[in-house]
Amino acid sequence: xxxxxxxxxxxxxxPQMGENIGAAARAMYNxxxxxxxxxxxxxxxxxxxxxxLASGAGRVLDAxxxxxxxxxxxxxxxxxxxxxxxxxxxxxxxxxxEAAMAEAARRIGAGQRxxxxxxxxxxxxxxxxxxxxxxxxxxxxNPDFASLxxxxxxxxxxxxxxxxxxxxxxxSTHWAGQEPATQIEVEKLADHYEQRLDEAGFFFPPHxxxxxxxxxxxxxxxxxxxxxxxxxxxxVLRQLLRxxxx
Amino acid sequence: xxxxxxxxxxxxxxPQMGENIGAAARAMYNxxxxxxxxxxxxxxxxxxxxxxLASGAGRVLDAxxxxxxxxxxxxxxxxxxxxxxxxxxxxxxxxxxEAAMAEAARRIGAGQRxxxxxxxxxxxxxxxxxxxxxxxxxxxxNPDFASLxxxxxxxxxxxxxxxxxxxxxxxSTHWAGQEPATQIEVEKLADHYEQRLDEAGFFFPPHxxxxxxxxxxxxxxxxxxxxxxxxxxxxVLRQLLRxxxx
Numbered sequence: 043x044x045x046x047x048x049x050x051x052x053x054x055x056x057p058q059m060g061e062n063i064g065a066a067a068r069a070m071y072n073x074x075x076x077x078x079x080x081x082x083x084x085x086x087x088x089x090x091x092x093x094x095l096a097s098g099a100g101r102v103l104d105a106x107x108x109x110x111x112x113x114x115x116x117x118x119x120x121x122x123x124x125x126x127x128x129x130x131x132x133x134x135x136x137x138x139x140e141a142a143m144a145e146a147a148r149r150i151g152a153g154q155r156x157x158x159x160x161x162x163x164x165x166x167x168x169x170x171x172x173x174x175x176x177x178x179x180x181x182x183x184n185p186d187f188a189s190l191x192x193x194x195x196x197x198x199x200x201x202x203x204x205x206x207x208x209x210x211x212x213x214s215t216h217w218a219g220q221e222p223a224t225q226i227e228v229e230k231l232a233d234h235y236e237q238r239l240d241e242a243g244f245f246f247p248p249h250x251x252x253x254x255x256x257x258x259x260x261x262x263x264x265x266x267x268x269x270x271x272x273x274x275x276x277x278v279l280r281q282l283l284r285x286x287x288x
Numbered sequence: 289x290x291x292x293x294x295x296x297x298x299x300x301x302x303p304q305m306g307e308n309i310g311a312a313a314r315a316m317y318n319x320x321x322x323x324x325x326x327x328x329x330x331x332x333x334x335x336x337x338x339x340x341l342a343s344g345a346g347r348v349l350d351a352x353x354x355x356x357x358x359x360x361x362x363x364x365x366x367x368x369x370x371x372x373x374x375x376x377x378x379x380x381x382x383x384x385x386e387a388a389m390a391e392a393a394r395r396i397g398a399g400q401r402x403x404x405x406x407x408x409x410x411x412x413x414x415x416x417x418x419x420x421x422x423x424x425x426x427x428x429x430n431p432d433f434a435s436l437x438x439x440x441x442x443x444x445x446x447x448x449x450x451x452x453x454x455x456x457x458x459x460s461t462h463w464a465g466q467e468p469a470t471q472i473e474v475e476k477l478a479d480h481y482e483q484r485l486d487e488a489g490f491f492f493p494p495h496x497x498x499x500x501x502x503x504x505x506x507x508x509x510x511x512x513x514x515x516x517x518x519x520x521x522x523x524v525l526r527q528l529l530r531x532x533x534x
C-alpha cells in the first residue's frame with residue numbers, strides 16, 4: 043500500500059510548451075514541492091526543453107508521473123482542486139490559494155492525498171477536468187488584468203503551500219555576529235552625549251534643558267542600535283571634540 | 289506638494305533584459321500595482337522588448353519613472369524595503385513578503401510613501417543599494433533551491449500587497465443561478481428515498497433498520513446539494529423504480 047505523500051500532487055493537464063513544464067518544476071521546487079504529474083503533454087514525454095529549463099529542479103521532472111487522462115492522474119486523490127481564472131457555471135466552492143493550501147495541509151496532515159490541477163497554457167482547464175475536482179482555486183487578481191501564466195499560477199500555489207506549512211517569523215533580525223546593544227550600553231551612550239552637549243552649551247535656554255534632554259534620551263532608546271553602533275557613536279563624539287579642541 | 293500614493297513604489301534597480309522589465313510590469317498589474325521606477329536600465333529606456341512583453345500592462349511602463357541612481361528613485365520614500373535572496377552581514381530586519389506588505393499597508397495607510405527595491409537579474413542588489421533600505425524582504429524559499437527570477441519576486445511581493453489590502457473570502461461559492469437546497473427540500477428527498485427503500489426491503493435485518501435510516505439521513509445532510517440537485521435525485525429515484533416496474 044502506498045503511503046500518502048506529505049505534500050500535494052501538482053497535475054499539469056495537457057501542458058503545451060516544454061519550457062513551461064520546466065518553469066513549473068522550478069516554481070514547485072522553490073517551495074519544496076517535488077510531486078508532479080503530467081496528463082498528455084502536447085509534445086510527448088520526456089521533453090528536452092522542459093529538462094533544459096528546469097535545470098536545478100530536474101529531479102521534479104525525473105520523478106513526474108505521466109498519465110493519459112486527468113481521471114487516471116488523480117485516481118488516488120481524495121480531494122482535488124482545479125485552478126481556474128474564470129468563474130464558471132459550476133457550484134464547486136471557490137478557494138483563495140491561501141485557503142486552499144490551508145485545507146490541503148489539513149487533509150494531508152490527516153493522511154489524505156490531495157491533488158491540484160493546472161490547465162494548459164492558453165485555454166486553461168476544460169469543464170471535463172473541472173467537474174472531477176472537489177473545489178476550485180482562483181487567484182484574486184486585478185479584475186481588469188488577469189494574465190497569470192502556468193508557471194506563475196504554480197508558483198503562487200506552491201508559495202502558499204509553504205506558507206501554510208513552514209513556520210517563518212514575519213520579521214527577524216540577522217545580527218550577523220553583532221549583538222544588539224544592552225540597555226546599560228545605550229544609557230551610557232546617552233550620558234556621554236548629554237554630558238558633552240551640556241558642556242558645549244547645547245541645552246539652552248535653561249528652562250528648556252530638561253525637555254531637550256528628555257527628547258534626546260528618547261531618541262537613543264528608539265534606535266535599534268547594536269553594540270558596535272554604540273562604540274561607533276562614542277568614537278564619533280570623541281573625535282568631533284578632539285577636532286574642536288585641536 | 290505631491291500626495292502620497294496609495295500603493296508601494298516598485299523600483300527595478302539596473303534591470304538587464306527588457307523582457308524582464310515587461311514581465312515585472314505584468315506581474316505588478318496582475319495585482320493592481322502601477323507605480324514603477326527604473327534605475328539605470330542596462331539597455332536604455334524606453335525599451336521595445338519591455339513594451340512587447342508587457343502587452344496589456346503597458347500602462348505600467350508608460351508611467352514608469354526613470355532615474356540614474358537608487359538614491360534618486362527612493363528620495364521621496366520614508367520607508368524602503370530591499371528584496372534579496374541571500375542573508376548578508378547586515379543588521380536590517382528581515383521581513384517575509386507577507387509581513388513586509390502588511391507593514392507597507394500600515395505605513396501607506398498613514399500617508400507614508402514606501403518603496404521596494406528589486407535587484408538586477410543575475411547578481412541581485414548590491415550592498416550599496418541595500419544599505420539605503422530600512423529593511424529586507426526575503427522570500428522563504430526551499431533552502432536547497434532558491435531560484436526566483438526578477439518577475440517572480442515582483443509577482444510574490446505584489447500578490448502579498450493585494451492579499452494584505454483587498455479583502456477576499458477564503459472560500460466562497462458561486463451558485464451560478466442555482467440556489468442551495470433548503471432544509472425542507474433535503475428532508476423531503478430523504479423521506480422519498482427512505483420510503484422507497486423501505487418498500488424495496490433495503491432496511492434489513494429489522495433491528496438494523498433504525499441505524500441504517502439514521503446513516504442515510506446523515507449522508508443527505510452532509511452533501512452540499514443545490515435545489516436542482518434535489519430535483520435530479522428525485523427524478524433518479526422515480527426513473528429507477530419505473531424501470532423496475534415496467
